[in-house]
Amino acid sequence: MSTTPHDLEELVTQKYRHGFVTDIESDTLAPGLDENVIRHISRIKKEPDFLLQWRLNAYRHWLTMPTPNWAHLKIAPIDYQAISYYSAPKARTDAPKSLDEVDPKLLETYDKLGIPLHERARLAGVAVDAVFDSVSVATTFKDRLAKAGVVFCSFSDAVQHHPELIERYLGSVVPHGDNYFAALNSAVFTDGSFVYIPKGVRCPMELSTYFRINAANTGQFERTLIIADEGSTVSYLEGCTAPMRDENQLHAAVVELVALKDANIKYSTVQNWYPGDENGLGGIYNFVTKRGDCRGANSKISWTQVETGSAITWKYPSCILTGDNSVGEFYSVALTNHYQQADTGTKMIHIGRNTKSTIVSKGISAGHGQNCYRGLVKILPGAEGARNYTQCDSLLMGDRCGAHTFPYIEVKNSTASVEHEASTSKISDDQLFYCRSRGISQEDAVSMIVNGFCKAVFKELPMEFAVEAQNLLSVSLEGAVG
Amino acid sequence: MSAAPHSLSESASVMRMRAAFEQHNGANIPLRQAAFATFSRAGFPTPRDEQWKYTNLRRLESREFTVSHPDAPYTSVIFKPANVYPLVFIDGYYRPELSTPPTSSAVKITSLLSLQQSDPQQFATFSDIQTDQSSSMTALNTALMTDGIMIEAADNATLDQPIFLTFLWSDTELNLMAHPRIVIRTGKHAHLTVIQHYLDTGSTSHFNNSVTTVQLAAGSKLEHCLIQNENNHSFHVSQIHAELAQDSTLTNHHFNFGAALARTDINALLKGPEAKAILNGLQFATGHQHHDTHLQVEHCVPHTQSHEDYRGIADQRGRIVFNGKVKVHEKAAKTDAQQSSRNLLLSSTAEIDAKPELEIYNDDVKCAHGATIGQLDANALFYLRSRGLDEQQARALLTHAFANHIITQVPVPEMRQQLTETSHVRFGAQLEYMA
Numbered sequence: 001m002s003t004t005p006h007d008l009e010e011l012v013t014q015k016y017r018h019g020f021v022t023d024i025e026s027d028t029l030a031p032g033l034d035e036n037v038i039r040h041i042s043r044i045k046k047e048p049d050f051l052l053q054w055r056l057n058a059y060r061h062w063l064t065m066p067t068p069n070w071a072h073l074k075i076a077p078i079d080y081q082a083i084s085y086y087s088a089p090k091a092r093t094d095a096p097k098s099l100d101e102v103d104p105k106l107l108e109t110y111d112k113l114g115i116p117l118h119e120r121a122r123l124a125g126v127a128v129d130a131v132f133d134s135v136s137v138a139t140t141f142k143d144r145l146a147k148a149g150v151v152f153c154s155f156s157d158a159v160q161h162h163p164e165l166i167e168r169y170l171g172s173v174v175p176h177g178d179n180y181f182a183a184l185n186s187a188v189f190t191d192g193s194f195v196y197i198p199k200g201v202r203c204p205m206e207l208s209t210y211f212r213i214n215a216a217n218t219g220q221f222e223r224t225l226i227i228a229d230e231g232s233t234v235s236y237l238e239g240c241t242a243p244m245r246d247e248n249q250l251h252a253a254v255v256e257l258v259a260l261k262d263a264n265i266k267y268s269t270v271q272n273w274y275p276g277d278e279n280g281l282g283g284i285y286n287f288v289t290k291r292g293d294c295r296g297a298n299s300k301i302s303w304t305q306v307e308t309g310s311a312i313t314w315k316y317p318s319c320i321l322t323g324d325n326s327v328g329e330f331y332s333v334a335l336t337n338h339y340q341q342a343d344t345g346t347k348m349i350h351i352g353r354n355t356k357s358t359i360v361s362k363g364i365s366a367g368h369g370q371n372c373y374r375g376l377v378k379i380l381p382g383a384e385g386a387r388n389y390t391q392c393d394s395l396l397m398g399d400r401c402g403a404h405t406f407p408y409i410e411v412k413n414s415t416a417s418v419e420h421e422a423s424t425s426k427i428s429d430d431q432l433f434y435c436r437s438r439g440i441s442q443e444d445a446v447s448m449i450v451n452g453f454c455k456a457v458f459k460e461l462p463m464e465f466a467v468e469a470q471n472l473l474s475v476s477l478e479g480a481v482g
Numbered sequence: 483m484s485a486a487p488h489s490l491s492e493s494a495s496v497m498r499m500r501a502a503f504e505q506h507n508g509a510n511i512p513l514r515q516a517a518f519a520t521f522s523r524a525g526f527p528t529p530r531d532e533q534w535k536y537t538n539l540r541r542l543e544s545r546e547f548t549v550s551h552p553d554a555p556y557t558s559v560i561f562k563p564a565n566v567y568p569l570v571f572i573d574g575y576y577r578p579e580l581s582t583p584p585t586s587s588a589v590k591i592t593s594l595l596s597l598q599q600s601d602p603q604q605f606a607t608f609s610d611i612q613t614d615q616s617s618s619m620t621a622l623n624t625a626l627m628t629d630g631i632m633i634e635a636a637d638n639a640t641l642d643q644p645i646f647l648t649f650l651w652s653d654t655e656l657n658l659m660a661h662p663r664i665v666i667r668t669g670k671h672a673h674l675t676v677i678q679h680y681l682d683t684g685s686t687s688h689f690n691n692s693v694t695t696v697q698l699a700a701g702s703k704l705e706h707c708l709i710q711n712e713n714n715h716s717f718h719v720s721q722i723h724a725e726l727a728q729d730s731t732l733t734n735h736h737f738n739f740g741a742a743l744a745r746t747d748i749n750a751l752l753k754g755p756e757a758k759a760i761l762n763g764l765q766f767a768t769g770h771q772h773h774d775t776h777l778q779v780e781h782c783v784p785h786t787q788s789h790e791d792y793r794g795i796a797d798q799r800g801r802i803v804f805n806g807k808v809k810v811h812e813k814a815a816k817t818d819a820q821q822s823s824r825n826l827l828l829s830s831t832a833e834i835d836a837k838p839e840l841e842i843y844n845d846d847v848k849c850a851h852g853a854t855i856g857q858l859d860a861n862a863l864f865y866l867r868s869r870g871l872d873e874q875q876a877r878a879l880l881t882h883a884f885a886n887h888i889i890t891q892v893p894v895p896e897m898r899q900q901l902t903e904t905s906h907v908r909f910g911a912q913l914e915y916m917a
Contacts, residue, residue, distance in 0.1 A: 401843075
């Protein structure tokens with residue numbers, strides 16, 4: 001039987017699989033931003049005074065800052081007064097104590113996304129602190145983590161139960177005035193995740209948060225703070241999907257990592273937010289500030305990211321290598337298709353002696369996508385024996401896309417050694433021909449070659465994530481070649 | 483009347499330039515007036531400008547420089563290699579009486595200042611490469627241009643010897659500024675070698691703002707050397723703007739040795755298929771020197787090539803900045819662009835900033851860049867020490883070996899010899915055993 005033209009069309013213009021809107025009553029603030037909105041958010045969340053003052057300082061500083069325009073991006077002007085800065089799922093007087101108490105519609109949403117909390121979370125041994133819009137609704141595996149002494153909760157809970165840790169560490173890596181979007185986040189962030197790993201503890205499971213963007217016109221401003229105390233180890237996964245929408249949505253998150261002496265933090269991200277349609281309409285604006293501070297000697301922070309979604313990605317997960325012998329790593333795959341734009345990379349600031357950093361960045365551009373690596377490796381005068389290796393490779397598909405590299409290297413110590421290499425290539429006809437002659441379809445061949453190109457990064461991801469990431473690349477690249 | 487309305491916000495340094503411009507003998511020429519207006523609008527570049535992120539002209543701006551005059555006395559011996567056509571500039575003015583231009587009718591040498599007087603219409607077109615909008619320093623050069631040389635090679639022209647342009651300063655206590663302009667145009671399949679040599683053995687601080695424009699017609703070849711050896715108190719800004727037609731090749735050998743602050747911009751537009759730009763360079767900064775080189779190669783059409791090989795050495799409190807940008811336009815398929823930047827950091831108070839950039843809008847390209855910053859190999863040092871060389875000799879030998887890679891590519895043997903000697907002096911060690 002032959003396929004109808006209608007079927008074919010459906011196949012060709014494959015829509016964003018995770019695009020749908022859950023119909024839940026939201027307790028949403030009217031759009032607009034002023035000090036009263038910030039006071040209101042702080043009041044709803046019953047925050048201590050120091051936090052309110054911190055937010056207001058950030059807001060006042062933000063007002064003085066110009067919109068950054070140095071990135072290689074075309075950004076339509078954002079009306080910050082048209083955004084609603086608080087949206088919470090229908091308020092309940094008593095918070096859910098188990099999954100049974102959670103709004104079934106929420107659970108349904110996760111089912112559609114393929115992450116049924118009550119099954120997969122347990123099977124995969126993953127504790128999920130799911131952020132639905134701005135408030136955490138379900139947190140599992142708390143007991144097991146509590147037994148190990150690990151604190152893994154929503155940011156709001158942490159403010160209530162561990163204010164001393166918040167006061168001590170919040171803004172200590174990304175100060176409230178750090179950059180335009182970090183300042184905005186500091187002023188209006190609603191929730192996020194908080195992790196504290198006590199001294200000498202190896203976190204018994206991988207920690208994971210699925211972020212969702214839901215109610216229309218609600219920018220999301222998460223704040224994540226991870227503190228690994230002396231000698232501890234933690235691996236944190238972050239994955240994102242979002243419903244389909246025609247307006248650009250703003251997302252400005254801040255992630256702060258603190259690694260004390262001998263601590264080890266691994267932070268992995270798969271970002272698959274709505275990238276806009278094939279004509280570049282809609283899509284998420286993803287302006288994220290991520291930074292880790294290797295504060296103690298022998299500490300290590302490793303960032304791994306797979307960025308396939310968002311209309312615009314503006315993201316530079318960085319490491320400040322303060323402690324002697326500390327290690328920073330950055331592994332990234334960024335894919336832009338259709339009219340997506342990405343300006344992403346990292347900063348490695350070497351301060352301590354014998355600090356090491358590794359940067360591996362793989363950029364893939366297809367369609368009209370613009371993909372840009374922007375990185376800074378800075379060796380300060382005190383960083384005796386510092387070492388950096390950087391590799392950034394670009395793969396281009398089609399003659400309308402772009403791949404750009406802007407690496408900054410600043411060295412002030414004569415015992416440091418810095419290497420940077422970059423290459424740009426396309427999927428060669430030879431490679432394709434070879435695969436085709438072995439009976440592999442064009443699409444599978446492209447997918448295979450791209451996955452090979454990204455292998456150095458994928459092998460850094462936790463296993464389940466690596467599988468998801470590979471599938472994601474294949475789906476995102478459908479129709480890009482051939 | 484002045485070229486542009488006097489703006490209240492104009493900085494003191496721009497006002498000084500305006501005063502210099504208003505007493506300039508070309509102040510009534512529209513081309514120069516427009517250029518000065520461009521400059522005064524933009525002012526001197528600042529580190530806020532991405533292209534000048536690592537180089538601050540504050541030291542230059544705070545000084546007062548006197549406009550140089552033609553016919554200043556010059557008594558010292560002029561360095562020139564044998565077997566070249568020397569064209570001598572003193573304080574930015576061309577001096578025919580000290581020069582020996584080529585006699586071949588195929589290569590025409592014209593002084594821009596005499597052209598301004600004899601044929602103002604042709605003068606107005608000397609700068610047919612659009613550069614003034616792109617850089618305020620080029621605009622300043624156009625406005626205040628002291629003198630310059632136009633080298634025009636006819637189709638199929640070749641010269642038996644290189645043209646050697648040497649830029650010297652007269653014996654004066656005054657802090658002078660000069661804005662020389664070099665225009666090189668080749669006819670089809672012409673073949674030229676041009677050396678631009680800036681030399682100052684004195685100790686007075688001068689400001690040289692030099693611009694070279696290069697237009698290569700189809701099939702032509704230009705071997706070009708830019709050697710900057712000003713004294714360590716001077717400021718040197720030089721720019722090369724080149725346009726390459728089909729099958730033409732530009733080879734540039736660039737050496738930054740002298741000056742307190744030296745900034746060089748080399749921009750090459752590859753506008754015809756099989757056009758090729760080879761840019762080699764060596765920067766050596768010691769004492770409090772600051773050397774900054776920005777390369778920008780644009781591949782505008784299919785089948786073009788660029789090859790960049792730059793080395794930098796920073797010692798004592800020296801600072802090296804390297805920015806290499808390769809831009810591949812949408813239609814420029816089959817581009818081959820290779821870039822390498824290697825740097826030696828010899829002291830903990832020195833600094834090296836490198837930024838190799840790629841901007842690529844086409845998938846069918848071969849582009850790669852590499853950048854390294856490191857120090858002398860400890861094993862090699864140990865080996866030389868064990869053979870009886872002292873620490874300083876061993877370091878100088880290895881440093882020279884590193885630099886020699888660029889020096890050996892210079893096409894004129896006598897120039898190579900001179901560069902080797904300069905580098906020895908600069909590296910602070912007399913390597914008698916190498917002679």
